[in-house]
Amino acid sequence: MEVAANPAAVKDKLSMVVFSGDLDKLIAAFTIATGAAASGMEVTMFFTFWGINVLKKEKGRKGAPSFLGKMFDMMMPKNMNKVPLSKMNMGGLGPFFMKKMMKKKRVMSLPEYMQLAKDLGVKILACSMSMDVMDIPKEDLDYVDDFAGVAAFLAEAAESKITLFI
Amino acid sequence: MEVAANPAAVKDKLSMVVFSGDLDKLIAAFTIATGAAASGMEVTMFFTFWGINVLKKEKGRKGAPSFLGKMFDMMMPKNMNKVPLSKMNMGGLGPFFMKKMMKKKRVMSLPEYMQLAKDLGVKILACSMSMDVMDIPKEDLDYVDDFAGVAAFLAEAAESKITLFI
């Protein structure tokens, strides 16, 4: 299929895979996503692998039913307030300074960015395969508009002007 | 050149750079690539830098002819069965659990994904500059459809709806 056959196929839209669960990359992802949404673009974020951690509820999670799932859960950040930096993490000191600096400079925190994304109508997809592999129950996630497979994401990406893997 | 002048330039195609040699990112790359190919898209994967390791033969490699090349080879994963996780690698324990979980949940392994990619007609390009820098002989790689430079990849990407760097 060529665009010529269907010129309406491409929209003013941005689609990104959020694979990373690192504070710095997540801030980059949300800055791009909310910036695009604020300027009128349609935006879809597909959270997968480590990125899923950012969607976890702060309280009242059921947790993984299986032993392997519990092991995974134990090793991963509990929620978006606990995510590390990809560089210079230094046992949490890096994220501490980064957050301090962001606050001082009035840059939004991750929870604020997520709220803004929701307010601006950014579509939040959670990767169903990742949830299955890591044994994360649907009820343990927040903010999600839809649980989706890669095919659903690709359909969104194929009609987007901007596609990113973060 | 603008698309208006050549509306047939953009195809229903996905092109990705596979720079990473980490198990988790490679699984994401193959899930996206095979998902796209299964839904009828044309798909090109351009393996470069650490990503090249996934193309290495399991047995009978000649190895790098130079001393520096041998050093590189020694420090890198031997083939796709030996690649680490980008996070929580824990000396190989992370990949062990990840693979166990994937098997339990009937998610494909890396070798199975590669086979599926080949079966679905995904085009596998190996970056000739990376091979030259790391002194990897052509005969040591498997699965490759073509050895290519960045210009060849860019020509594929420019006619793609979805472009990703993984």
Add this chain to the structure above:
Amino acid sequence: MEVAANPAAVKDKLSMVVFSGDLDKLIAAFTIATGAAASGMEVTMFFTFWGINVLKKEKGRKGAPSFLGKMFDMMMPKNMNKVPLSKMNMGGLGPFFMKKMMKKKRVMSLPEYMQLAKDLGVKILACSMSMDVMDIPKEDLDYVDDFAGVAAFLAEAAESKITLFI
């Protein structure tokens, strides 16, 4: 807005976010950027977060005015000659071997790539939010065509055939 309404919106152009400050990813970014520019594409590189380090002057920097900024600066690579590898850094031994191998194979160094990018007319944008958060004064950066926010980058990306996050 759909492309159909404005078919001239998409140009033969590549836009990338350079988030990483790692030697290997930066070489990949510059290889792609200069390769695209050499083949006649318009190219924009948006340097943000760790990527900003590559733009730092070698000599005569003023440095961050604030205490937190000074802390950040101290922890980060001084300039493009000091950036680490994302893998196998081994306290600087990895980059040492990588550079040796690149020289032997006549692959360009980072400073040579930057010069080539400038010569080929690649547009270099520095992320103003990152500079603000890390307290980096404008005068401490080199090579920059424009200081820009994410909205400016998105406008460039939306008219590009190829978009990447590196």
